Amino acid sequence: MPITQNGSAASGDSGGSIVTSITFSATVNAGSNKLMMCGAALYSNSTQVVSGVTFNADAFTAVPSGAVEAASGDRADLWYRLGPDEVTGNVVISLSSGAYLVGGVSCWDGVHQTTPLGTAGTASGNSTAPSVSGVVSATDEIVLDGLAGFPVAYPIATADAPQAELWDRQSGTSKEFGAGSYKAGAASTTMSWTLTDVTDWALV
Secondary structure, three states, rough: OEEEEEEOOOEEEEEOOOOOOOOEEEEEOOOOOEEEEEEEEOOOOOOOOEEEEEEEOEEEEEEEEEEOOOOOOOEEEEEEEEEOOOOEEEEEEEEEEEEEEEEEEEEOOOOOOOOOOOOOEEEEEEOOEEEEEOOOOOOOEEEEEEEOOOOOOOOOOEEOOEEEEEEEEEEEOOOOOOEEEEEEEEOOOOEEEEEEOOOOEEEO
8 A cells, every 4th residue: 555645734833932832733534554743843942842742632752863953953853643543633742841833744644553664864054955865765655854944034945846845834933934845765865945045954
């Protein structure tokens, strides 16, 4: 069974405020062998981290090595849950302490339920070209990413082809932004974005 997207991605943000959590609605449709992925982007300054993610009150698990922090404190995290409930429910992303926060989720059918994940790849920098390379995958898999940045002015972030964007939003004017995308897997995969302004970024 190929991996296919279950419904549409959903996202939320802190609205330009420093918060300890955000809540937004997402829908999981009927399907089989489901996996729900969550990407979180926050301005952590090395002190704030994602402390938990839930959907319909069910807890997610942090992706092993699935977090990266830029020198500026921008942080990108990935979390996952196998077999999410087939409902419209609330996603809650919680932090250890207050920060600007953006988050998004996507759900997928046809995912191996014992070993659903490969090895995460991460990168960070300051440029208009966020990129992480060398992610090991295969032709019957998909690769997902989460991008975080804290610009002086919000840049337009565009996922490089053939990636398909899942979400792209900011937490307020000149505040944290976050985005997510996916593409088909390959033996060695690069995930990359193009920004209209130079900014610090973290990509997982």
